[in-house]
Amino acid sequence: MVRLALQTVFLLVCLNTGMVVWADHERNQQQLSPGAAGQPSVVQQWKQGLAGAKLTAYSGSVTSSNSTLTIINFCRNGRYSYYKEGSWSVPGMAGGASNNTVTGRWNIEQQGPYPMLVYLTDQGQRGSFPVYLQANGRVNIGGTAFAAQQGGAGC
Numbered sequence: 001m002v003r004l005a006l007q008t009v010f011l012l013v014c015l016n017t018g019m020v021v022w023a024d025h026e027r028n029q030q031q032l033s034p035g036a037a038g039q040p041s042v043v044q045q046w047k048q049g050l051a052g053a054k055l056t057a058y059s060g061s062v063t064s065s066n067s068t069l070t071i072i073n074f075c076r077n078g079r080y081s082y083y084k085e086g087s088w089s090v091p092g093m094a095g096g097a098s099n100n101t102v103t104g105r106w107n108i109e110q111q112g113p114y115p116m117l118v119y120l121t122d123q124g125q126r127g128s129f130p131v132y133l134q135a136n137g138r139v140n141i142g143g144t145a146f147a148a149q150q151g152g153a154g155c
Helices: 042-050
Strands: 002-006 009-014 019-024 028-032 054-061 066-074 079-090 094-111 114-121 126-133 139-141 144-149
Touching (some): 042 114, 094 126
Antiparallel strands (some): 066 079, 114 126, 126 139
């Protein structure tokens, strides 16, 4: 069992069905049994929800004339592609743009009380990010909010 100390609101999400279950726990301790009552564990729900999904994040600013587009495709076979492009300009002076693509393998694992997106790039770099669903329905990975398109990964 995983022991969670919950101080505010715990949001449990099943991305593949869109089911959202709220449980309010004011400074209580609750034991969550992964897969309790025949339900998939939170980790399994995240794996199912992200598999085949395309996640997109865009940020931009008119005042500073910069923008960033990030796209992550989570393939059902455990592979991913991460694409990021950015541009900036100073009106009448200078500008620039860049892009980068990283590919590798992904998984969701429980680390302490949190589900984590774990990755291994094709170049051998390992890392992980916390993953959760924001109140507005966006998937947050490592502090960046993504719009999710089920089945949009194209891989």
